[in-house]
Amino acid sequence: ILPTPTPTIDHAYSVRISDSYESKDQACQTILTGDDIDRLISLEKKQRCSFEGGSEVLDEAEPKVKYWSGKQSTEDVNYQSVDRCKSGPPRKLSKFNEYILTLMKLRLAILSFVLGDLFGVSESRVSQIFTTWINLMHMVLTPCIKWPSRRNIKKYMPRSFQTSFPKTTGIIDCTEMFIQKPKSPTAQSRTYSTYKSHNTFKCLVCITPSGAFSFISDLWGGNTSDRYITEHSGFLDSIRPGDEIMADRGFTIRDLLTDRRATLVIPPFTKKCKWGKGKRLSAADVVKTKSIAKHRIHVERSIRRLKLFRMLSQVMDIKFKPLANQMVKVSGFICNLDKPLVTK
Structure with missing residues (x-):
C-alpha cells in the first residue's frame, strides 16, 4: 500500500x-x-x-474597482471642498432660464413637452427643473408671508376701513382648487366637495385690509369644514388680543376667537318675524350686511388674483399633489408683489 x-x-x-x-x-x-x-x-x-x-x-x-480603495474615492466625491465643478453632465440651462421656466409653468400651465421644445431640453428635465425650483422658492419665499404688526396694518389701512371697521386686522375665506378624481375611494370621499360638486383641495387664506396675503394654510380635502381648517391650520396662533377678523356667515368660529380675546365680524343671521311666518333681516341688519359685504369682497378679489396662476385654476393633475402646497404659497407671495388691491 x-x-x-x-x-x-x-x-x-x-x-x-x-x-x-x-x-x-x-x-x-x-x-x-x-x-x-x-x-x-x-x-x-x-x-x-x-x-x-x-x-x-x-x-x-x-x-472601476478603484472605488474600493477608499481614500481616493472620498476625495473624488468631495468636490465642494475645492474649486471644481459638480460631477456629471453640464447644466444645459442657466439658473435664470430655469427660474423663468418654473414661472411659465406655474403661471401659464404650459405642458412639459412644449416647455422642453421651447428651452431645448427633454420633458423629464423640465419636470426635474420645476420640482427643484418650486421647492426652493417655497422654502425661501413662504417665510415672507407674515402676519403684519398692528402698527403697519393701521399705517396702510384704506380709508373705507378707517371709517367703518378701523379695528379690522384680517379678512378670511376658504378657496377650493379642482383636482383629478383619485383612484382610492377613501381619497375620493375626503376630497369631494358638495359645494363645488367636484374633488377639490381646500385652503384658508387671510388678507390685510389693503389686500395682501398675511396667511395661507396648507391644503386640505374638499370635504373638510371651514371651522376645522381654521382651528387646525395654525391660523389662530397669529391672533392677538383685540384683533377683529372679518369673515363670511359660514365661519362659526366666534368661540375660538373669543378664547383669544378677539372679535368676529360676520353678516347677521336672519331672525324669526314677529308679524308672520319665516325669517327675515331687520332694516338695521340689512344695512350692516351690505357694509360688511362691501368690505369682505376684497378677499374674493385677492383669491381671484391668486387663481390667475393657471396651475391653480385648472383641474390639477393628481401627480402634482406633492407640489400643491408649494405652488399655492409661492403664488400667494408673488401676488403680494403686485400693487395694493385696496387703495381707498
Missing part, C-alpha cells in the same frame, strides 16, 4: 503554526517565544503583499 501524499498548501496565509513550538500556559495566559512572534510578523507581511498585489492586478484590469 502506497503512503498517502501530504496535501500541498495553496495559500501562504493557511500555514499553521506547528505544535512543536514551545508554549507555556499559566493561569489564562499563553506565553509565546520570540521565534513565534517573528514568524507571525513575517506571515502577516506575506498576506498583505499578496492582497496588495491582487488589488493592483484588478485595478489594471478594471478602473
Whole structure:
C-alpha cells in the first residue's frame, strides 16, 4: 500500500503554526517565544503583499474597482471642498432660464413637452427643473408671508376701513382648487366637495385690509369644514388680543376667537318675524350686511388674483399633489408683489 501524499498548501496565509513550538500556559495566559512572534510578523507581511498585489492586478484590469480603495474615492466625491465643478453632465440651462421656466409653468400651465421644445431640453428635465425650483422658492419665499404688526396694518389701512371697521386686522375665506378624481375611494370621499360638486383641495387664506396675503394654510380635502381648517391650520396662533377678523356667515368660529380675546365680524343671521311666518333681516341688519359685504369682497378679489396662476385654476393633475402646497404659497407671495388691491 502506497503512503498517502501530504496535501500541498495553496495559500501562504493557511500555514499553521506547528505544535512543536514551545508554549507555556499559566493561569489564562499563553506565553509565546520570540521565534513565534517573528514568524507571525513575517506571515502577516506575506498576506498583505499578496492582497496588495491582487488589488493592483484588478485595478489594471478594471478602473472601476478603484472605488474600493477608499481614500481616493472620498476625495473624488468631495468636490465642494475645492474649486471644481459638480460631477456629471453640464447644466444645459442657466439658473435664470430655469427660474423663468418654473414661472411659465406655474403661471401659464404650459405642458412639459412644449416647455422642453421651447428651452431645448427633454420633458423629464423640465419636470426635474420645476420640482427643484418650486421647492426652493417655497422654502425661501413662504417665510415672507407674515402676519403684519398692528402698527403697519393701521399705517396702510384704506380709508373705507378707517371709517367703518378701523379695528379690522384680517379678512378670511376658504378657496377650493379642482383636482383629478383619485383612484382610492377613501381619497375620493375626503376630497369631494358638495359645494363645488367636484374633488377639490381646500385652503384658508387671510388678507390685510389693503389686500395682501398675511396667511395661507396648507391644503386640505374638499370635504373638510371651514371651522376645522381654521382651528387646525395654525391660523389662530397669529391672533392677538383685540384683533377683529372679518369673515363670511359660514365661519362659526366666534368661540375660538373669543378664547383669544378677539372679535368676529360676520353678516347677521336672519331672525324669526314677529308679524308672520319665516325669517327675515331687520332694516338695521340689512344695512350692516351690505357694509360688511362691501368690505369682505376684497378677499374674493385677492383669491381671484391668486387663481390667475393657471396651475391653480385648472383641474390639477393628481401627480402634482406633492407640489400643491408649494405652488399655492409661492403664488400667494408673488401676488403680494403686485400693487395694493385696496387703495381707498
